[in-house]
Amino acid sequence: MASPGGIAVVGASLGGLRAAEQLRAAGWERAITVYGDEPHLPYNRPPLSKEVLAGEAPAATTALRHRPSIADVEWRLGTAVESADLAARTLTLADGSVHAYEGLVAATGVRPRRLPLPGGPPRHVVRTLEDAAALRAELAEGVRVLVIGSGFIGCEVAATARRAGCEVTVVAPETEPMMLAVGERLGRVLRRRHEARGVRFRMGRLVSQHAADYVALDDGSECGADVVVEAVGSLPNVEWLGASAGVDLTDGILCDAQLRIGGLAHAVAVGDVARFPNPRYGALARRVEHWSMPADCAKHAARVLVAGLSGDGAASPHDATPFAPLPSFWSDQVDVRVQSFGLPGVGDGVRLLGGDPDSEDGDVVYGYYLGERMIGVVALGGARAVGMAGRYRAELMALPEAEPSSRSGV
Amino acid sequence: MLKVTVDLDVCQDHGQCVFAAPEVFTLDEDGHLAYVESPDEALRADAEDAADVCPLQAIRVEG
Numbered sequence: 001m002a003s004p005g006g007i008a009v010v011g012a013s014l015g016g017l018r019a020a021e022q023l024r025a026a027g028w029e030r031a032i033t034v035y036g037d038e039p040h041l042p043y044n045r046p047p048l049s050k051e052v053l054a055g056e057a058p059a060a061t062t063a064l065r066h067r068p069s070i071a072d073v074e075w076r077l078g079t080a081v082e083s084a085d086l087a088a089r090t091l092t093l094a095d096g097s098v099h100a101y102e103g104l105v106a107a108t109g110v111r112p113r114r115l116p117l118p119g120g121p122p123r124h125v126v127r128t129l130e131d132a133a134a135l136r137a138e139l140a141e142g143v144r145v146l147v148i149g150s151g152f153i154g155c156e157v158a159a160t161a162r163r164a165g166c167e168v169t170v171v172a173p174e175t176e177p178m179m180l181a182v183g184e185r186l187g188r189v190l191r192r193r194h195e196a197r198g199v200r201f202r203m204g205r206l207v208s209q210h211a212a213d214y215v216a217l218d219d220g221s222e223c224g225a226d227v228v229v230e231a232v233g234s235l236p237n238v239e240w241l242g243a244s245a246g247v248d249l250t251d252g253i254l255c256d257a258q259l260r261i262g263g264l265a266h267a268v269a270v271g272d273v274a275r276f277p278n279p280r281y282g283a284l285a286r287r288v289e290h291w292s293m294p295a296d297c298a299k300h301a302a303r304v305l306v307a308g309l310s311g312d313g314a315a316s317p318h319d320a321t322p323f324a325p326l327p328s329f330w331s332d333q334v335d336v337r338v339q340s341f342g343l344p345g346v347g348d349g350v351r352l353l354g355g356d357p358d359s360e361d362g363d364v365v366y367g368y369y370l371g372e373r374m375i376g377v378v379a380l381g382g383a384r385a386v387g388m389a390g391r392y393r394a395e396l397m398a399l400p401e402a403e404p405s406s407r408s409g410v
Numbered sequence: 411m412l413k414v415t416v417d418l419d420v421c422q423d424h425g426q427c428v429f430a431a432p433e434v435f436t437l438d439e440d441g442h443l444a445y446v447e448s449p450d451e452a453l454r455a456d457a458e459d460a461a462d463v464c465p466l467q468a469i470r471v472e473g
Contacts, residue, residue, distance in 0.1 A: 292426065384439070
């Protein structure tokens with residue numbers, strides 16, 4: 001065993017970076033090693049489907065700033081962690097070397113899901129710098145781009161490709177784009193705005209076959225395509241934990257309310273790969289793939305881990321502050337910006353709070369409710385719309401009142 | 411002393427800072443960002459959270 005221990009952070013993206021910074025902020029003074037399979041230091045992914053894809057941002061602008069406190073962190077890049085032994089507290093890398101650690105932060109994120117259809121036009125995903133560069137090389141005036149999927153990446157890529165002069169069609173099984181994130185009503189407003197800018201939608205459809213220069217849909221119709229972009233969701237990178245008994249790896253790494261893995265005091269998870277309960281939205285553990293989540297997770301997980309390693313965390317876990325982050329995302333779809341606070345997707349009711357949803361431009365703000373309780377606000381438009389959304393901050397930050405039944409028992 | 415600076419040439423009005431630290435950052439009716447340059451020490455953690463969630467890394471917290 002080569003490495004002397006310290007805290008191992010597995011994953012060198014935003015989550016890994018924030019974890020290292022927050023470990024220092026939480027008082028960890030000994031070694032921190034960050035392991036990453038990509039050759040790059042942590043970089044910012046949101047510009048990949050927007051400025052980088054449009055050729056407007058030099059790749060260097062995606063670099064993430066590092067706090068001075070982590071100047072002595074060791075970065076082991078370009079080597080995947082093959083497996084972890086949570087009992088022995090060791091990692092095995094792809095090169096066969098074994099590294100011991102005292103504490104573990106799992107920050108391995110997600111990878112794009114791929115469709116199991118062979119053949120067809122060149123197919124792209126957008127997750128890494130290399131992905132964005134490869135797709136960017138294909139986008140030119142008149143190129144027929146078929147985007148499969150209408151979530152964040154699908155809508156952003158469609159808008160960027162359209163502005164590059166491509167003929168763009170989006171195919172997705174939902175009724176409206178971005179529906180899982182913002183619901184059907186706002187999804188409809190978004191679709192109309194994209195359509196007004198020339199993007200075509202084939203909603204409610206699946207791709208059933210790829211051919212040389214077209215894609216067949218499940219209603220028998222065909223869409224001509226020179227380039228296909230798959231934006232059909234993601235898969236958590238959990239395989240490296242596969243041999244660790246007792247960890248639930250169904251859709252991410254199941255964590256307790258303090259982000260600990262399997263109840264261990266020496267292992268936590270952060271970011272896209274972590275599935276954890278958020279008391280704002282009930283007991284159900286969820287993964288939240290929003291850009292702000294790694295920072296929120298890292299701050300909490302680092303405190304829990306440092307306390308756990310120093311021995312004063314495990315004894316009284318109930319004294320710890322509950323981890324209850326307010327999720328948030330934004331999505332820039334060329335000149336259409338969506339900004340969300342809270343978790344609108346879990347709501348059962350939607351109300352228009354301001355603006356005109358029938359206009360092709362202009363600000364629109366929707367509120368999302370679970371019963372009478374506001375659980376999300378989505379602003380479509382610029383800073384004025386965000387300012388409007390900000391008026392509901394206190395409501396969104398309020399935790400639900402405890403169920404009477406939770407006071408009994410135990 | 412706690413010192414906050416925002417590069418307004420870089421800022422794109424995402425408003426993440428306003429949600430993270432509403433006593434430091436606000437958006438007015440016209441959508442213009444305003445912020446407290448020397449906030450109270452008690453707001454340090456909020457200001458640092460705001461810097462962390464700025465998608466453009468436009469916020470600096472020093473002192």
